[in-house]
Amino acid sequence: MEDGDRRRWSEPGPETVAPGVHRVPLPLPMDGLRAVNVYVLEDGDGLTLIDGGWAIEESRAELERALGVLGRDLREVRRVLVTHAHRDHYTQAVAVRHAVGARVALGVEERGSMRTLTSGAADILAEQPVRLRRHGAGALADELAAIPLDRFGTLAFYEDPDEWLEPGPVALADGGPLDAVPTPGHTRGHLVFHWADRGLLFAGDHVLPHITPSIGFEPDRPPFPLRDYLGSLARVLALPDAVLLPAHGPAGGSVHARVHELLAHHEARLADTRAALAAGAGVALDAARRLRWTSRGRAYDELNPFDRMLAVLETAAHLDVLVLRGEAERDDAGDTITYAPAAPSAPGSVPT
Numbered sequence: 001m002e003d004g005d006r007r008r009w010s011e012p013g014p015e016t017v018a019p020g021v022h023r024v025p026l027p028l029p030m031d032g033l034r035a036v037n038v039y040v041l042e043d044g045d046g047l048t049l050i051d052g053g054w055a056i057e058e059s060r061a062e063l064e065r066a067l068g069v070l071g072r073d074l075r076e077v078r079r080v081l082v083t084h085a086h087r088d089h090y091t092q093a094v095a096v097r098h099a100v101g102a103r104v105a106l107g108v109e110e111r112g113s114m115r116t117l118t119s120g121a122a123d124i125l126a127e128q129p130v131r132l133r134r135h136g137a138g139a140l141a142d143e144l145a146a147i148p149l150d151r152f153g154t155l156a157f158y159e160d161p162d163e164w165l166e167p168g169p170v171a172l173a174d175g176g177p178l179d180a181v182p183t184p185g186h187t188r189g190h191l192v193f194h195w196a197d198r199g200l201l202f203a204g205d206h207v208l209p210h211i212t213p214s215i216g217f218e219p220d221r222p223p224f225p226l227r228d229y230l231g232s233l234a235r236v237l238a239l240p241d242a243v244l245l246p247a248h249g250p251a252g253g254s255v256h257a258r259v260h261e262l263l264a265h266h267e268a269r270l271a272d273t274r275a276a277l278a279a280g281a282g283v284a285l286d287a288a289r290r291l292r293w294t295s296r297g298r299a300y301d302e303l304n305p306f307d308r309m310l311a312v313l314e315t316a317a318h319l320d321v322l323v324l325r326g327e328a329e330r331d332d333a334g335d336t337i338t339y340a341p342a343a344p345s346a347p348g349s350v351p352t
């Protein structure tokens, strides 16, 4: 695909993706993702948003401008359903609440991470350097420590939501309900919103058309985020197929088709990770260095520090799935967590 085509979705301005449903890309300057899609649902006499965007000035201006193009106004927003707690989805939902009194709803399993994010502590990612050191990436942890965490001043928008969403139906004024489906993996409490009557899936960061979502980048990281993610892909395959409405990338196409690609991608990554292990990579950092990264196939050392952090954590997540599958062994005893190919099983033994 040409770069221009790949970027077209992020150009400003609303796109009507179904009757009464509009995709509004909002800017993410300084971020490789370029934009985040907020979906505007005409809902009775008001508007419901799916995701809020990032609480920065240019995003707020573009949201108001796009609503104006649709003949609507920010004051009509009654509710913001947020797929997960990452700043580019959550913080502007709170800003909209401050501005017009909209209610903010977030999945109940994000509660653990939100407790840290709302604590105002400067150490919201304190666990991250600890994890990196244990995976052999101490130098990267030092490099990251020197980068200010809240350059854009948006941590202040982390406040609790008005509603903690449980899995199940979310009533709309008309055409409802949406079904909030738990899809842990990208984050622990990630939700997708399935609109069965309309054949639409608001997929958040769970199913993205051009890229594979990062796994378990959150304060309250579960022990096996990739296992959770693969299970969540299977959960979406068990729903009727729907039109993909992702948070990053163009709208359209089959959710199921993309989920099959994502599953194949992770099987290929698991095979590559297994090969790295067989070639002697004993810690996650070494394995990450032997893999190629991004859709462009970059080397680990070409990535920026933030992406290197995601790469190390994602490699560890793949190694841990190999351990769960009995294909690798993990040793937590030392300062660093080491991995090795599993010893061949004795003849006649039953794999578990």
Ligand SMILES: [Zn+2]
Binding pocket: 084, 086, 186, 205
């Ligand atoms: Zn995210």
